[in-house]
Amino acid sequence: MALKSTAGKILIATPAIGDGNFEQSVIYMLHHDTDGALGVIINRPSELPVEELLPRWGDLATAPGLVFSGGPVETNGFIGVGRAVGTQPEDVEPVPGTDLVTVDLENDPALTGAHVDRLRIFRGYAGWGAHQLDTELSAGAWFTVASHDGDMWSSDPSGLYEKVLRRQSGDLRWFANAPLDPSQN
Numbered sequence: 001m002a003l004k005s006t007a008g009k010i011l012i013a014t015p016a017i018g019d020g021n022f023e024q025s026v027i028y029m030l031h032h033d034t035d036g037a038l039g040v041i042i043n044r045p046s047e048l049p050v051e052e053l054l055p056r057w058g059d060l061a062t063a064p065g066l067v068f069s070g071g072p073v074e075t076n077g078f079i080g081v082g083r084a085v086g087t088q089p090e091d092v093e094p095v096p097g098t099d100l101v102t103v104d105l106e107n108d109p110a111l112t113g114a115h116v117d118r119l120r121i122f123r124g125y126a127g128w129g130a131h132q133l134d135t136e137l138s139a140g141a142w143f144t145v146a147s148h149d150g151d152m153w154s155s156d157p158s159g160l161y162e163k164v165l166r167r168q169s170g171d172l173r174w175f176a177n178a179p180l181d182p183s184q185n
Contacts, residue, residue: 003134005032008097010151011039012143012164014175021072026160027126028152030081030095030102037133040070040079040122042152043160050121054078056109062118062153070122079125080105081152082116089115100152118153143172 011027027039045066051058053067057080070079080103081095088094092101092115103112103119112119128136136142145168154160165176 003032003034005096006037006039006133006137006144007032008095008100008147010145010147010164012145012161012175014141014143016139017141022126024161025126026151026164027071028081028100028147030079030093030100032133034130036130037128039126040068040081040120041126042068042120042154043157044069045157046123053123054105054121057105057119057121060109060113060116060119061121063155064157068120068122068157070124071126073125073127075124077124078105079122080112081120081122082112083118083153084115085117086115098147120152143168143175145172 006029009029011029013022013025017023025041026043028042029037029039031038045064045068048067049058050061050065050067058065067078082101082103084092084094084099084101088101089111092103094101101116103116105121137144145164151160151164154163156163162176166173
């Protein structure tokens with residue numbers, strides 16, 4: 001069976017996820033191939049301003065200007081995701097099928113700022129080894145849905161779980177109001 005890449009899409013944790021790290025998470029997928037997958041949780045802003053942790057990037061960070069908890073992998077590292085404008089330099093990695101790019105935070109922000117008009121900074125990421133995400137998708141741990149332009153830049157990131165589910169059709173929409181513990185229903 002051919003791999004159905006989730007890059008450029010959103011994963012939404014289902015009640016079957018069984019992992020507190022991902023409960024009610026909304027993950028924007030940046031990469032997915034046969035070697036593995038990588039995404040960032042976009043609905044978990046921290047209370048830490050970007051300018052405190054990465055002062056050089058504070059001016060470019062999109063409101064609310066906070067570092068987001070991107071996931072449980074490499075939580076001492078940071079990933080920048082920007083919306084591309086114009087011609088992109090060779091050191092940015094495009095997210096397939098989108099206008100998003102990953103930003104090398106070692107670069108000069110003044111140079112990067114000429115190529116992105118929005119920027120989110122994530123501490124850590126969500127990562128899967130070869131075929132691991134595919135197995136979780138088959139087991140029903142994640143819903144895969146189309147991303148909308150405003151998802152990454154939401155002014156209410158904490159409300160994204162419900163918002164993304166509410167815009168879905170059919171049974172998937174019901175999960176926007178489902179209790180965390182189905183036995184509480």
